[in-house]
Amino acid sequence: MFGDYLEGNFGNSSDLPDISGFDQHEPVIPEPRRAERRKFRTIWISDVHLGTKGCNADLLIDFLDNTDSEVMYLVGDIIDGWRLKKKLYWPAAHNDIVWRILKRAKRGTRIVYIPGNHDEMFRQFTGLNFGGVEVQRAAFHETADGRKLLVLHGDEFDTVMLAHRWLAFVGDAAYTALMGLNQWVNAVRQRLGLSYWSLSKMAKHKVKNAVEFISQYEEIVARAAAQRGVDGVVCGHIHTAEHRMFTHDGKSIEYWNDGDWVEGCNALVEHEDGRMEILHWPDEIARRERDAAEDATFESERAVPAAA
Numbered sequence: 001m002f003g004d005y006l007e008g009n010f011g012n013s014s015d016l017p018d019i020s021g022f023d024q025h026e027p028v029i030p031e032p033r034r035a036e037r038r039k040f041r042t043i044w045i046s047d048v049h050l051g052t053k054g055c056n057a058d059l060l061i062d063f064l065d066n067t068d069s070e071v072m073y074l075v076g077d078i079i080d081g082w083r084l085k086k087k088l089y090w091p092a093a094h095n096d097i098v099w100r101i102l103k104r105a106k107r108g109t110r111i112v113y114i115p116g117n118h119d120e121m122f123r124q125f126t127g128l129n130f131g132g133v134e135v136q137r138a139a140f141h142e143t144a145d146g147r148k149l150l151v152l153h154g155d156e157f158d159t160v161m162l163a164h165r166w167l168a169f170v171g172d173a174a175y176t177a178l179m180g181l182n183q184w185v186n187a188v189r190q191r192l193g194l195s196y197w198s199l200s201k202m203a204k205h206k207v208k209n210a211v212e213f214i215s216q217y218e219e220i221v222a223r224a225a226a227q228r229g230v231d232g233v234v235c236g237h238i239h240t241a242e243h244r245m246f247t248h249d250g251k252s253i254e255y256w257n258d259g260d261w262v263e264g265c266n267a268l269v270e271h272e273d274g275r276m277e278i279l280h281w282p283d284e285i286a287r288r289e290r291d292a293a294e295d296a297t298f299e300s301e302r303a304v305p306a307a308a
């Protein structure tokens with residue numbers, strides 16, 4: 001159903017794919033017949049990167065099957081168009097995610113899709129509606145307790161430091177590997193009569209830059225939101241789930257980042273009373289399984305006297 005898009009043929013609006021009959025197909029990973037879903041007022045997810053091996057499709061399917069909300073924002077980089085054009089990677093589970101999102105819209109969830117920089121080809125469809133999914137460039141969300149939030153992907157704000165952006169995703173493991181490489185490089189350099197050269201020192205400097213980059217990015221996005229007169233901002237893009245408070249001209253501004261489904265597997269949710277929370281889905285699964293195990297123990301303990 002997304003074939004044309006996957007081949008990089010985005011065409012014009014007359015070439016829109018017909019997705020009206022999607023629910024005549026069944027997903028490969030069936031939806032569980034579970035009536036109990038955790039209900040939220042609002043859900044925000046972003047940086048899913050469908051079409052790449054990095055996407056944690058199974059965890060996202062579990063999230064979609066266990067939650068529900070009145071409104072759901074897809075805050076960009078849902079489909080990774082840049083990479084799809086190079087090499088097609090589209091397992092059945094990725095189709096299942098698209099299927100579940102369309103199904104959600106059909107069940108009555110208002111779905112707002114704000115394309116990011118990796119799925120910017122969808123930005124040309126701003127204002128259109130695909131099977132209940134509204135495409136917007138940005139959105140304003142009002143929480144249950146009346147706060148006004150600006151929702152956008154966030155790539156608009158990192159052009160200055162774009163070249164170093166990848167460093168934001170380099171963790172300790174890469175740093176350790178670099179230190180090993182550093183030793184090897186210097187053993188070779190010593191044999192060649194060259195002076196010591198610290199690769200790890202350079203890497204450390206770069207990683208420190210990445211931390212500074214994230215911090216600066218958060219501040220820039222919050223300031224931009226403050227200038228638009230809102231109480232806060234929700235974005236994605238830098239794959240770092242976070243909640244921070246800033247002050248701008250004596251007024252406080254809340255910054256929320258809903259994380260990603262490549263490494264973090266986070267979602268941002270708003271509860272019925274307007275309280276917001278970042279969920280780390282692997283932790284939620286662990287808690288659910290622990291609760292289920294405790295329930296089973298309780299049930300079996302209760303069953304003992306009856307059996308005796």
Ligand SMILES: [Mn+2]
Pocket residue numbers: 076077116117118153155236237238
């Ligand atoms: Mn992005």
